[in-house]
Amino acid sequence: MTSAIQVTNLSKTFRAGSRAVDDVSFSVAPGEMVALIGASGSGKSTLLRHVAGLVEADRDVGEGFVTVDNRRIQDRGKIDPDIRSLRRDIGFIFQQFNLIDRLSVLTNVLCGVLGRAPRWRTTFLWFTREEKRLAMECLARVGISGQAQQRASTLSGGQQQRAAIARALAQKARVVLADEPISSLDPASSKNVMEHLAAINRDDGVTVLVSLHQVDYAIRYCPRTIALRDGKIVFDGSSKKLTRAVLTDLYGDSSIELLGEQHETQDFRPPEHLPETPRLAPEAIPA
């Protein structure tokens, strides 16, 4: 069976006694768009970083097996020695964008080809016309080709995140992992960024695994949701089944934080205009 992402019995302990990721197993099929939700500290970032091979799993607990596009990323706490060439096929979108502020937007997007282009060229910041064209096309797709020459630091948060998406596009990644890509953005930019991620998924068939703080965005953009609590998967299924009752049931005491952005109606319908989504003050939620 082919899978875009396969995680088997993955555990990670940072401090003895508390597991940030606890025996997690799931599989994502090619072309899926999956949300990863959970309260702060539930292990979303840690899990995504394991999938990209940026962190090693525990050695002695479980299989700790991760594959992306059926290629091994890590196994029993050992990251594949060839990880750098594996990572070029995995796009990673960060909460803080992780662009290089002082370089131009174009150069930032060109960084997407670093894993593919010959090293002797890229060491001297030398890119071919074809690579520059590709980068400009990626920028055009996310609607910021006009800002190509600007320093990345001069863009707004939403534009920076779109530049980061363009960088992943330039990688021609088949799998994109996004770690809370919208949690430092305002609602309008959040919507815009999520639309672009959804478009990559829909038009290019790229598999997207995106961690989100706001359940309403998960329901709106991702057909499937995986929910974490204290490092464990507590829900994995159709996002439609994520009613308020289910969420409260799943998250217990932590539900207040998750529902902070949740819609008020009992039968959840994705709001037409997210900026106008009424928000429930945490105190207003009955315990």
Added chain:
Amino acid sequence: MTSITKTRPNIDIPPRDLKRSVTNIAMWAVLAGILMWSWEGADMRPMDLWTDAANMSAFAKGFFPPDMHRWPTFMAEMIVTVKIAIWGTALAVVTAIPFGIMSSENIAPFWLVQPVRRLMDAFRAINEIVFAMLFVVAVGLGPFAGVLALWIHTVGVLAKLMSEAVEAIDPEPVEGIRATGGTKLHEIIYGVIPQVMPLWISFSLYRFESNVRSATVLGIVGAGGIGVLLWELIRSFEYAETAAVLIIIVISVTVIDMFSQFLRRLVI
């Protein structure tokens, strides 16, 4: 005013912290102790300034008026001095970049950081003049020995400053490069260097300023530049011309400092 006073709530002023006062007194006592202990070794004779005042004023008179007749020669030597500083600094900057990166804990592995740092400590600990004396023996009298001396000492200084800048970078953009599948070298070139560039340029210019100052004395041990002239003039009691050379040094160093500070302000 009165209304403020009326509505002022009663807030207690915290009492003096006894422990902190004691520590304060102890620190001053230690400082005084160190100064007293060093008095004898440093051959401190403040009264001599008074008793030898007549001597000293006679000596000072010899400097006036400065004899500027040979200023083109002095100026030519000053330019040689600046050239020594330019090459000494340029070689040092190029060498300090790899050494600086190799002594940054957040980039290089521990087994590399420690030995490189110790080597840089050694480069820094030994004064340029000492290196100059050694290089005069090795490559002969003249400016080249001065260039080599400045080079080695400045590598030690710049590598330390540069690595401190590298250790203070924001790790997130570097991880961004790592996540695209870039190599370690890519992480440094695209993630680290753009972040530290302004500081590195500023440090390099600052070292150039101080190398011009250092280069003025390298000649005393025969390593070229205006120091050679200076030493000869002092030894032959030509104080009027010594004064002229000092004036040229002061003016040149001031101009170069100002220019370099201007450039530094541009990059930061």
